[in-house]
Amino acid sequence: MQEIYHHTYSNGLTLLAERVPHVRSAAFSFSVRCGCAYDPPDSLGLASVLSELLVRGAGERDSRALTSALDALGLDRSESAGVWLMSFGGATLARNLLPALTIYADILRRPHLPEPELEPVRQLALQDLQSIEDEPQAKVMVELRKRHYPSPIGRDYRGTEEGLASLTIPKIQGHYERHFQPQGLILAVAGDLEWNRLRDYVGALFGDWRPVPVPEPPIAPFRPQSGHLEKDLDQTQIGIAYASVPMSHPDFYAARGAVGILSEGMSSRLFTNVREKHGLCYAIGARYETMRDRGNIVCYTGGKPDKAQELLVRTLHELTDLQNGIEEEELQRVKAGLKAALIMRQESTSARAGALASDWYLLGRVRTMDEMQAAIDSLTPRHLIDHLRTCPPRDFTIVTLGPAPLSWST
Amino acid sequence: MQEIYHHTYSNGLTLLAERVPHVRSAAFSFSVRCGCAYDPPDSLGLASVLSELLVRGAGERDSRALTSALDALGLDRSESAGVWLMSFGGATLARNLLPALTIYADILRRPHLPEPELEPVRQLALQDLQSIEDEPQAKVMVELRKRHYPSPIGRDYRGTEEGLASLTIPKIQGHYERHFQPQGLILAVAGDLEWNRLRDYVGALFGDWRPVPVPEPPIAPFRPQSGHLEKDLDQTQIGIAYASVPMSHPDFYAARGAVGILSEGMSSRLFTNVREKHGLCYAIGARYETMRDRGNIVCYTGGKPDKAQELLVRTLHELTDLQNGIEEEELQRVKAGLKAALIMRQESTSARAGALASDWYLLGRVRTMDEMQAAIDSLTPRHLIDHLRTCPPRDFTIVTLGPAPLSWST
Numbered sequence: 135m136q137e138i139y140h141h142t143y144s145n146g147l148t149l150l151a152e153r154v155p156h157v158r159s160a161a162f163s164f165s166v167r168c169g170c171a172y173d174p175p176d177s178l179g180l181a182s183v184l185s186e187l188l189v190r191g192a193g194e195r196d197s198r199a200l201t202s203a204l205d206a207l208g209l210d211r212s213e214s215a216g217v218w219l220m221s222f223g224g225a226t227l228a229r230n231l232l233p234a235l236t237i238y239a240d241i242l243r244r245p246h247l248p249e250p251e252l253e254p255v256r257q258l259a260l261q262d263l264q265s266i267e268d269e270p271q272a273k274v275m276v277e278l279r280k281r282h283y284p285s286p287i288g289r290d291y292r293g294t295e296e297g298l299a300s301l302t303i304p305k306i307q308g309h310y311e312r313h314f315q316p317q318g319l320i321l322a323v324a325g326d327l328e329w330n331r332l333r334d335y336v337g338a339l340f341g342d343w344r345p346v347p348v349p350e351p352p353i354a355p356f357r358p359q360s361g362h363l364e365k366d367l368d369q370t371q372i373g374i375a376y377a378s379v380p381m382s383h384p385d386f387y388a389a390r391g392a393v394g395i396l397s398e399g400m401s402s403r404l405f406t407n408v409r410e411k412h413g414l415c416y417a418i419g420a421r422y423e424t425m426r427d428r429g430n431i432v433c434y435t436g437g438k439p440d441k442a443q444e445l446l447v448r449t450l451h452e453l454t455d456l457q458n459g460i461e462e463e464e465l466q467r468v469k470a471g472l473k474a475a476l477i478m479r480q481e482s483t484s485a486r487a488g489a490l491a492s493d494w495y496l497l498g499r500v501r502t503m504d505e506m507q508a509a510i511d512s513l514t515p516r517h518l519i520d521h522l523r524t525c526p527p528r529d530f531t532i533v534t535l536g537p538a539p540l541s542w543s544t
Numbered sequence: 545m546q547e548i549y550h551h552t553y554s555n556g557l558t559l560l561a562e563r564v565p566h567v568r569s570a571a572f573s574f575s576v577r578c579g580c581a582y583d584p585p586d587s588l589g590l591a592s593v594l595s596e597l598l599v600r601g602a603g604e605r606d607s608r609a610l611t612s613a614l615d616a617l618g619l620d621r622s623e624s625a626g627v628w629l630m631s632f633g634g635a636t637l638a639r640n641l642l643p644a645l646t647i648y649a650d651i652l653r654r655p656h657l658p659e660p661e662l663e664p665v666r667q668l669a670l671q672d673l674q675s676i677e678d679e680p681q682a683k684v685m686v687e688l689r690k691r692h693y694p695s696p697i698g699r700d701y702r703g704t705e706e707g708l709a710s711l712t713i714p715k716i717q718g719h720y721e722r723h724f725q726p727q728g729l730i731l732a733v734a735g736d737l738e739w740n741r742l743r744d745y746v747g748a749l750f751g752d753w754r755p756v757p758v759p760e761p762p763i764a765p766f767r768p769q770s771g772h773l774e775k776d777l778d779q780t781q782i783g784i785a786y787a788s789v790p791m792s793h794p795d796f797y798a799a800r801g802a803v804g805i806l807s808e809g810m811s812s813r814l815f816t817n818v819r820e821k822h823g824l825c826y827a828i829g830a831r832y833e834t835m836r837d838r839g840n841i842v843c844y845t846g847g848k849p850d851k852a853q854e855l856l857v858r859t860l861h862e863l864t865d866l867q868n869g870i871e872e873e874e875l876q877r878v879k880a881g882l883k884a885a886l887i888m889r890q891e892s893t894s895a896r897a898g899a900l901a902s903d904w905y906l907l908g909r910v911r912t913m914d915e916m917q918a919a920i921d922s923l924t925p926r927h928l929i930d931h932l933r934t935c936p937p938r939d940f941t942i943v944t945l946g947p948a949p950l951s952w953s954t
Contacts (some may be wrong), residue, residue: 210884258823475618
């Protein structure tokens, strides 16, 4: 039996925890509703710069002292800005969990956002932005999301050169004050922990933080648009996206299973039929992505320019052919892979903390292992095919990056 | 207390196992002495092609049936060719461990190496080789190793176009027969396991395999050579390598601690002094690499071409400045990070199986957690500085990839 706990404080902050017996580590993850979708349109890149500035001095500590204090706890940590959420995660020995959370209360509530750090942080963000020009695989996926999702959902956290150039400390400070507050904030913890003590401790750190309403950004009406980006490359990069259902939808496990048939394990269809049989690409894969209100399938592959046309056509064929038949045995293999992965993730405190936070954000509750295993076990080829006929792979957004455009019909 | 077991069968195969209590998974790793260093000079890329061909049919199963059988066990697996070792690793539910090992006995001992699969596999290997032309960070590190290590140690597993073109099934079969044998083969397993049963089971699968002597390749005399590769890129890529001690050396922990001061945690010197203070690069890091007979430090960074000269100079300064002084407090932080990482790795069965195999290969024994923790605890700034004075960072091999060469003096 899993020991999962949750408590929502009166200011709207939710604490989730899972006690994982027999481990000595603990991992945590803060999810703040301040992803790049909330960046003001003239300040794209703000969330990314803010996430880095927040750890450059907070509470009683300047930048150097703060970083040293976190390292002294043996903390393996990261900050990142996604589309909707800014995340602060860390993992260390269980005995260092509460001291680490104490420092994060400073980071989230009492950051210095120091003027002299802005320029170095801006330079880093510019480097990060420019470096994707040299990373074709990352580049094609960034462009795919921009062309597939409406604004601001399709944004890349890296922002734009103009957006980064426009940032000032007062602007960043104002954005911080509008978005950093406890309502909707999630703190998820997994590992060797004591629930009552943790709940009281987090209450003492964050309980007196006052909520403020945060407006949601409007989502612009949008028509996805395929496209080609010309670049002299040794490989043509291909990104494909199409709509699926979100995690909250009753068809979620069927959708997840269908992606598994395409891309889970080495006997999956994309791997076998496109990579192994024809050697058309080294890397190929399809992934299910979900937000609260929408789910999508995103595929990546890349191959030699003279074979790229065949690679695209064969890949699209596998996507659309799925609804024509799925064998019991191939679904059994997908189920075996999904269930083994579930159990292996359960053995990592970091993965577990991330899953608690993600479930709560997407569903407003935490799924147990038993629930997920039962849902996977109950899938049949019929469920997958019915789902694929209701929500067929079509209206593909296709973005290519390479020496020449490709053509397709769907 | 850790439960670590080992048994060397009469044919030279070593089985290592660690029972990890309270997990439901098990992970394994086979290490075969057939890395790319053993490739015949006119067949570079052979090990990589062989590792992929081995899983395309073995024992009673053709390629498709073999992949399906492994996927049906929920196995998350990978094959790879390193410099010295070819590795086959997998992780799944503990109850599927023995069935998985049974299939791997076929893969290692009774592969089909089927003629019709050669061409698709060769195409994949070519794609993999060509794709690094579009990945500047990978490219600069491949070139760095070629110029820093003597042949065949500096080889990249991807081989060459000519080498891949020359491969035939008889050539591959001959190489397989010369190198696949039990003497020196390591099988490491970690997770929920029963030692006696595992030892007997592995004995039944592999005990009657006959050893043959495998000649070690000669290592050519060599002088490392720095160099620049011209390419129109948005970032100049920089790789730096220099000699350290191998893991078997008494100074190993001091060398590892010194790299930690450079690159462990966000308060490490490269991160703080080059990245944060000056914003000269987005990514920077130094890593300790060890083989049986030699250790090296390998650094990577990359930045804007107009700042790349400053980036290189500041990075080199940090490397050479280390021996001028290390503070007790900064070493304490490195120790905290190394020890937390040790314990977190201990909680992953895959990481644990990999560590057992690596220790055995490099040292001929398995280090316990207590031993490693005690060695880290006992480090003082004096140990690190004494080591750095005996084995100073110098004679750097520097490889750059970008629009213009850089200059340096050391």
